[in-house]
Amino acid sequence: xxxxxxxxxxxxxxxxxxxxxxxxxxxxxxxxxxxxxxxxxxxxxxxxxxxxxxxxxxxxxxxxxxxxxxxxxxxxxxxxxxxxxxxxxxxxxxxxxxxxxxxxxxxxxxxxxxxxxxxxxxxxxxxxxxxxxxxxxxxxxxxxxxxxxxxxxxxxxxxxxxxxxxxxxxxxxxxxxxxxxxxxxxxxxxxxxxxxxxxxxxxxxxxxxxxxxxxxxxxxxxxxxxxxxxxxxxxxxxxxxxxxxxxxxxxxxxxxxxxxxxxxxxxxxxxxxxxxxxxxxxxxxxxxxxxxxxxxxxxxxxxxxxxxxxxxxxxxxxxxxxxxxxxxxxxxxxxxxxxxxxxxxxxxxxxxxxx
Numbered sequence: 001x002x003x004x005x006x007x008x009x010x011x012x013x014x015x016x017x018x019x020x021x022x023x024x025x026x027x028x029x030x031x032x033x034x035x036x037x038x039x040x041x042x043x044x045x046x047x048x049x050x051x052x053x054x055x056x057x058x059x060x061x062x063x064x065x066x067x068x069x070x071x072x073x074x075x076x077x078x079x080x081x082x083x084x085x086x087x088x089x090x091x092x093x094x095x096x097x098x099x100x101x102x103x104x105x106x107x108x109x110x111x112x113x114x115x116x117x118x119x120x121x122x123x124x125x126x127x128x129x130x131x132x133x134x135x136x137x138x139x140x141x142x143x144x145x146x147x148x149x150x151x152x153x154x155x156x157x158x159x160x161x162x163x164x165x166x167x168x169x170x171x172x173x174x175x176x177x178x179x180x181x182x183x184x185x186x187x188x189x190x191x192x193x194x195x196x197x198x199x200x201x202x203x204x205x206x207x208x209x210x211x212x213x214x215x216x217x218x219x220x221x222x223x224x225x226x227x228x229x230x231x232x233x234x235x236x237x238x239x240x241x242x243x244x245x246x247x248x249x250x251x252x253x254x255x256x257x258x259x260x261x262x263x264x265x266x267x268x269x270x271x272x273x274x275x276x277x278x279x280x281x282x283x284x285x286x287x288x289x290x291x292x293x294x295x296x297x298x299x300x301x302x303x304x305x306x307x308x309x310x311x312x313x314x315x316x317x318x319x320x321x322x323x324x325x326x327x328x329x330x331x332x333x334x335x336x337x338x339x340x341x342x343x344x345x346x347x348x349x350x351x352x353x354x355x
Contacts, residue, residue, distance in 0.1 A: 104148050111133065113270060116131065116273055129200060143202070154249050156187070163239055166265075171224065241274070243270050309341070
């Protein structure tokens with residue numbers, strides 16, 4: 001006679017109908033119940049064996065119901081179910097952050113960082129339009145923003161700020177000029193912010209050093225200070241070759257009075273083309289060196305920015321595929337008056353090369 005775990009008689013269990021059997025195994029732990037089912041399946045006991053065989057004929061005198069596939073798998077599904085099942089109905093709702101619903105501004109097309117020349121007012125010509133970073137000769141793009149979580153009228157103010165990262169940007173003396181521009185800033189009124197807002201006709205007009213304080217005083221009078229950093233920097237050394245565009249969005253009520261201010265956002269830094277010419281090597285004192293590297297090389301070049309320059313050594317095969325590259329070792333002290341660089345070459349990939 002086969003004995004099941006915990007002293008149960010397998011033959012007696014085989015004589016039970018499915019409903020009675022389920023009542024018995026529900027009181028067992030998982031491992032014991034599984035062992036019982038495995039031993040029952042291996043028993044040649046006819047009445048119980050017939051119940052779990054699909055298509056086996058059932059006599060009228062049998063009390064067992066017709067085979068139901070769900071009957072055998074019901075218990076296994078119950079055993080496989082995790083003990084701690086997440087039920088959304090039983091969980092308290094997650095609190096909604098006010099920031100998630102508050103209006104905010106996204107720059108979906110940044111201005112192009114390089115290639116634009118800042119124009120002086122005395123040049124007597126248009127400052128041109130600031131192109132978008134994805135702008136090409138065939139497809140022109142421009143700085144573009146999108147206001148999220150708000151639909152309705154808005155007032156958008158665009159101004160120049162310094163190159164520091166937000167929220168340390170300060171008002172910049174350079175002016176935004178073009179359509180809807182006055183006193184160095186662009187003020188655009190839109191009836192609906194559902195669609196993206198494009199700025200195709202704004203340019204950057206640079207201020208001379210002697211006009212910096214005057215330009216910032218005008219900015220202070222019209223109260224354009226996006227990050228409330230003040231205007232004490234008017235007499236400090238401001239980088240006139242780099243600006244950022246700052247977008248401020250003001251939301252009016254039904255009477256047209258501004259009641260909400262959306263946090264400002266700043267673009268990438270925009271560099272004046274006059275200060276960043278194309279990098280050209282005019283003369284080099286040597287065109288060869290040791291494969292192990294560490295040779296000093298003197299380069300004469302056009303005006304370079306010692307804070308933003310690298311010298312690249314590389315080798316390509318006949319098909320133009322890059323075989324090797326590395327960068328020269330030098331610091332800002334190795335750049336002489338922006339026209340001479342003294343890098344030190346790295347070792348070549350093959351130190352045993354023979355020429």
